[in-house]
Amino acid sequence: xxxxxxxxxxxxxxxxxxxxxxxxxxxxxxxxxxxxxxxxxxxxxxxxxxxxxxxxxxxxxxxxxxxxxxxxxxxxxxxxxxxxxxxxxxxxxxxxxxxxxxxxxxxxxxxxxxxxxxxxxxxxxxxxxxxxxxxxxxxxxxxxxxxxxxxxxxxxxxxxxxxxxxxxxxxxxxxxxxxxxxxxxxxxxxxxxxxxxxxxxxxxxxxxxxxxxxxxxxxxxxxxxxxxxxxxxxxxxxxxxxxxxxxxxxxxxxxxxxxxxxxxxxxxxxxxxxxxxxxxxxxxxxxxxxxxxxxxxxxxxxxxxxxxxxxxxxxxxxxxxxxxxxxxxxxxxxxxxxxxxxxxxxxxxxxxxxxxxxxxxxxxxxxxxxxxxxxxxxxxxxxxxxxxxxxxxxxxxxxxxxxxxxxxxxxxxxxxxxxxxxxxxxxxxxxxxxxxxxxxxxxxxxxxxxxxxxxxx
Numbered sequence: 001x002x003x004x005x006x007x008x009x010x011x012x013x014x015x016x017x018x019x020x021x022x023x024x025x026x027x028x029x030x031x032x033x034x035x036x037x038x039x040x041x042x043x044x045x046x047x048x049x050x051x052x053x054x055x056x057x058x059x060x061x062x063x064x065x066x067x068x069x070x071x072x073x074x075x076x077x078x079x080x081x082x083x084x085x086x087x088x089x090x091x092x093x094x095x096x097x098x099x100x101x102x103x104x105x106x107x108x109x110x111x112x113x114x115x116x117x118x119x120x121x122x123x124x125x126x127x128x129x130x131x132x133x134x135x136x137x138x139x140x141x142x143x144x145x146x147x148x149x150x151x152x153x154x155x156x157x158x159x160x161x162x163x164x165x166x167x168x169x170x171x172x173x174x175x176x177x178x179x180x181x182x183x184x185x186x187x188x189x190x191x192x193x194x195x196x197x198x199x200x201x202x203x204x205x206x207x208x209x210x211x212x213x214x215x216x217x218x219x220x221x222x223x224x225x226x227x228x229x230x231x232x233x234x235x236x237x238x239x240x241x242x243x244x245x246x247x248x249x250x251x252x253x254x255x256x257x258x259x260x261x262x263x264x265x266x267x268x269x270x271x272x273x274x275x276x277x278x279x280x281x282x283x284x285x286x287x288x289x290x291x292x293x294x295x296x297x298x299x300x301x302x303x304x305x306x307x308x309x310x311x312x313x314x315x316x317x318x319x320x321x322x323x324x325x326x327x328x329x330x331x332x333x334x335x336x337x338x339x340x341x342x343x344x345x346x347x348x349x350x351x352x353x354x355x356x357x358x359x360x361x362x363x364x365x366x367x368x369x370x371x372x373x374x375x376x377x378x379x380x381x382x383x384x385x386x387x388x389x390x391x392x393x394x395x396x397x398x399x400x401x402x403x404x405x406x407x408x409x410x411x412x413x414x415x416x417x418x419x420x421x422x423x424x425x426x427x428x429x430x431x432x433x434x435x436x437x438x439x440x441x442x443x444x445x446x447x448x449x450x451x452x453x454x455x456x457x
Contacts, residue, residue: 002071008032009051011063013263014219016042016054018070024052027076027112032056035067041093042070043077045264055260057093057219076112079227080105081234085208086178089195092212092224098195111226113233113287122290124324127355128244128299131167131420132160134342134413135349137430138369139327141299142355143170143242144290146323148250148302150316152309155329158190159417160340161246161303165194166203167420168244175295176241179203182210182228184221185252208235218256225253229287229298236296243298245288250281250304254315270314278318285322325349338414345377361423364453367445368430372408374444375437379405397441404436431456 007019016032028044040063046053054070079094082105089098096102124144130136141147151157165179181198183191191211198204208231212224225247235241247253254273261274269275288300302323306316309331320326330343356365379401386394386402394402412429415421421429431453434442439454 002073004033005070006066006068008063008065008068008070011060011065014056014060014217014260015045015263016056016060016063018052018054020050021047021052021072022050024072028072029075029077030054030070030072032063033069033071034062035064038062044072045260053264055219057217057223059217076110077223077226078108079111079230080108081231082106083235083239085231085235087205087207089209089211090227092184092210092216092220092227094210094227097211107234109230109234111223111230113226113230115283116286116289116291120291120293122292123354124290124297124299124351125354125360127171127360127423129167129169129171129423130164131422132163132340132342133415133421133426133429134340134344134347135164135327136361136421136423137365137412137426138344138352138372139325139347139349140352140355140361140365140369141301141349142351143299144288144297145325145349145351146285146288146300146302147325147327147349148304148316148319148323149327149329150311150319151303151305151329152331153305153307155305155331155334156340156417157248157303157305157329158186158193160329160342161248161301162194162197163340163417164301165198165207165244165246166201170242171423176239177206178235178241178243179207180210180228180232180235180243180245181207182212182224182245182247184212184224184247184249185214185216185256186211186249187214208232214252218259221253221256222260225284229284232298233287236298237291237294238296240295242296245298245300246303247284247300248303250302250319251307251315254281273314277314278321281315281318282322285319324351333409333413336409338409339416340413342413344373344413345380362427364431364445364449365423365427367449368427368434368453371434371442371444372412372430375401375404375434375441376408379403379408397438400437404433407436408433 009017030042032040040058042054045055091097124142126143128141210228232243232245236243288298290297325348328343328346333341382398382402
């Protein structure tokens, strides 16, 4: 029987100080029993001699210092895992909220995970088809990669996240594929949108969903991505599945971290975020990857809404250091009705060349990707010039580039949230658009490929 303590000294927001504790360790779970018999959960944040700073998972309302008891469990936060998790919806602490039965766990895993030995990592190299041309064709996602989506307030990142979760697949191989979807600090409507979207398309059967709502405690928000990644590690490295982890919204997670840090009276860093924000994000992101000798993999798409669309804000700034590229959403494209509003020029997938080419996508992929980037960039410049000087100031070839940029946005990027394009369809559409330009302008594509694809009407 765990020892009970009636020595609560102080409660401040989500934190509580318990005096005269013995053998209590960092991150250990505990529970508080109120005078009326109600039990609330907590965990140890800090141990200073015989005093413990404890973080509450539920609200601190109604805790009477003299009448409440605290018990520590002697173990860290764990998640009971099993293959039965697929098709289920859980809250941020891993409890079922879909009306189904409790999961009977095959084992219980520490949610902090075990760091992956860098020497045991296998290099990401296999293409994942998301069905979204702006990603597959130009910023290719590779199995084991971390590719964040940088969005802004009010931009449709939820729709894009749901589309990727529904459509993503590993091509050409009959391998088991799963999606782990973790939503942090979202509204009930958003949570409902994701569940219904997955259910309608049958994607829920291969999805494990963790949902932390905006009115849930901040502490639960911090635990949510750890729960999701623990489930992903189990499915990937013990069940041999290829898992796509989508985390939305990392900004809400970091704000919860800041809230708890402020309650602990820690010295704030940039914009009030704790100094260990980088370490904390890296600990989370680096749980993605491939391991040598294991069939499974974890590919991660974290989504973050940049406050005031500022990509120098600490959260996108630090995320950019840790991950392998970014997909940028554009407010300008969104206003013009382009769905999804992916701005391909500042977007980048640092591993795209590892997942393209013959045997993975198609031999013309890398060349057409570079040519589309170059042509779109020049087309946008031509359109800006047209705005300032008028159409008459442009040469005939610049007018063709401007036409290309418009068609590219209208047909290539603007595919809607229900359209699932195979990579061949995306590449063929790229060639169709490149035919707007004369052949001698396509300097980034070899003559052999031009003979084979450009002249094929």
